[in-house]
Amino acid sequence: MAIIRLDAATDGRLDVFCALTNHQLRNSVDPARGIVVVESQIAIRVAVGQGLEPVAFLLDERRVKAMADVLDAIDDDVPVFVLPAKEAEKLTGYAVTRGALCAMRRPVAPTLGELLDGARNVVVLESITDTSNVGAIFRNAAALGADAVIAAPTCADPLARRSVRVSMGNVFMVPWLRMGMTGTWVQELMEALAKRGFVRMAMALGEESVSIDSVDKLAGERRALFFGSEGSGLSEEVLRGCDLSVIIPMRRGVDSLNVAASSAIAMWQLF
Numbered sequence: 639m640a641i642i643r644l645d646a647a648t649d650g651r652l653d654v655f656c657a658l659t660n661h662q663l664r665n666s667v668d669p670a671r672g673i674v675v676v677e678s679q680i681a682i683r684v685a686v687g688q689g690l691e692p693v694a695f696l697l698d699e700r701r702v703k704a705m706a707d708v709l710d711a712i713d714d715d716v717p718v719f720v721l722p723a724k725e726a727e728k729l730t731g732y733a734v735t736r737g738a739l740c741a742m743r744r745p746v747a748p749t750l751g752e753l754l755d756g757a758r759n760v761v762v763l764e765s766i767t768d769t770s771n772v773g774a775i776f777r778n779a780a781a782l783g784a785d786a787v788i789a790a791p792t793c794a795d796p797l798a799r800r801s802v803r804v805s806m807g808n809v810f811m812v813p814w815l816r817m818g819m820t821g822t823w824v825q826e827l828m829e830a831l832a833k834r835g836f837v838r839m840a841m842a843l844g845e846e847s848v849s850i851d852s853v854d855k856l857a858g859e860r861r862a863l864f865f866g867s868e869g870s871g872l873s874e875e876v877l878r879g880c881d882l883s884v885i886i887p888m889r890r891g892v893d894s895l896n897v898a899a900s901s902a903i904a905m906w907q908l909f
Contacts, residue, residue: 684807757785773804774898780808783909
């Protein structure tokens with residue numbers, strides 16, 4: 639490993655950690671793959687364990703020893719930048735970097751067919767733009783039996799820094815892909831799911847919605863759960879394409895939960 643100690647966070651070699659937007663990171667270095675910035679020792683260890691390729695590390699002095707086993711295993715030409723803790727905080731403006739950042743090449747996504755062929759339980763996210771919710775859903779998916787996650791073109795990037803951090807690196811544990819930015823993605827996905835025998839279920843309120851308790855009598859072994867934004871919910875096109883609309887029974891006039899919370903309940907019950 640090549641340890642490089644720096645005095646200030648303004649060093650241009652640290653731009654990948656602080657000066658690029660998520661869009662720029664997705665398209666930097668290698669346009670086909672781009673870069674993901676992974677924050678915290680836990681998430682970095684998960685990412686390395688899943689085979690992601692480190693490009694550069696940024697650690698505060700206290701984390702060099704704690705990460706020694708990871709650093710010893712990386713290629714000698716991967717730089718390990720070391721900053722005083724206070725300087726490292728300046729990169730993000732808040733003291734939650736947990737002292738460890740790693741810029742890594744984004745993993746190559748599978749094709750839709752590859753993703754679905756080996757899956758039994760699938761989660762689909764439409765128009766969920768809050769990266770914290772996306773990260774929490776991936777953590778739920780990893781823990782509660784989802785085999786794959788599919789993000790609509792309108793969904794926040796699962797590899798945005800906050801999403802990765804909130805997921806505690808579990809975004810690297812569950813195979814996923816983003817549908818192409820076309821007007822036919824819903825039709826393409828619905829047809830691919832139906833072809834493979836998935837029952838397509840919308841988590842949505844509606845006159846014909848069924849209780850989550852009764853789904854086992856209506857759905858087969860391969861299941862796809864669709865979650866929409868907390869504001870507008872799922873689109874009409876997605877609702878028309880689903881076989882069932884499912885609700886979680888509630889009390890006191892509450893009609894919905896935070897999407898991350900409802901995903902945890904739905905996956906625990908149905909997966």
